[in-house]
Amino acid sequence: MLREIFARYRQGYQTFAYPKKPVDIPERFRGYPVLIQGSSHSENERIARTCGFGALFLDDGNLALDMGRCLFCSDCPAHEAVSFTTDPVLAVSRRDDLIVRSGQAKKTAGQLPPDLLKLFRKSLKFREVSAGGCNACEADTNVLSTIGWDLGRFGVQFVASPRHADGLFVTGPVSENMRAATLLTYEAIPNPKIVVACGACAICGGPFTGSPEIHDGVEGLLPVDLFIPGCPPHPVTILDGILRIMGRIP
Numbered sequence: 001m002l003r004e005i006f007a008r009y010r011q012g013y014q015t016f017a018y019p020k021k022p023v024d025i026p027e028r029f030r031g032y033p034v035l036i037q038g039s040s041h042s043e044n045e046r047i048a049r050t051c052g053f054g055a056l057f058l059d060d061g062n063l064a065l066d067m068g069r070c071l072f073c074s075d076c077p078a079h080e081a082v083s084f085t086t087d088p089v090l091a092v093s094r095r096d097d098l099i100v101r102s103g104q105a106k107k108t109a110g111q112l113p114p115d116l117l118k119l120f121r122k123s124l125k126f127r128e129v130s131a132g133g134c135n136a137c138e139a140d141t142n143v144l145s146t147i148g149w150d151l152g153r154f155g156v157q158f159v160a161s162p163r164h165a166d167g168l169f170v171t172g173p174v175s176e177n178m179r180a181a182t183l184l185t186y187e188a189i190p191n192p193k194i195v196v197a198c199g200a201c202a203i204c205g206g207p208f209t210g211s212p213e214i215h216d217g218v219e220g221l222l223p224v225d226l227f228i229p230g231c232p233p234h235p236v237t238i239l240d241g242i243l244r245i246m247g248r249i250p
């Protein structure tokens, strides 16, 4: 026993203090994007075409970036126009708020409506459905339950049964094989309930967008309350989004 107490003393407190203190983010991390417009309309058109995933597009002649579609590639071919900051706060409550435009104020996720906030501010349980994902989003979500993040201290847990859950947490592009399981899980969660789309695939299908085998994410099937972009999102991006809808981050 003494050995355990000594080990605990030696190791100290291992959990990140987020959101009280920011988390150390490595310089190579690709977070909130910043756009630099090309010198002309045709130049912007050319740059937009370099993104093979349709994340870059022209909006009134200006380059815009859809964070929900962007895979935050390590070697973005549009690097002349897109640079990534190390800001990991990316989650939003509305799909449109994932569109980044030059000079536009950054959007973040807002609190749930008052009736839901009253219920879920201190306790929010999720049933996770991996709807055809590659397991990267699941891995970065799982890590939140480890000692480093200790998600349970906020009253947030991933539970085994949808009957015990307050919300559905979806990763993956929702393949046809997983469509029924996703919808049945949602149905099994008691009302009122929320839906979280975690990662580019769950938001819009990610690199699989347009495939007849997938449903281009969960939004076309269910109402989504929180969009967490990334491929995969960093654990702090996921945690930050959840805490914001719970009203735990102003």
Ligand code: SF4
Pocket: 050, 051, 052, 053, 054, 055, 056, 065, 069, 070, 071, 072, 073, 074, 076, 077, 078, 082
């Ligand atoms: S990071 Fe990847 S997905 Fe995003 S704009 Fe660049 S090429 Fe497109």
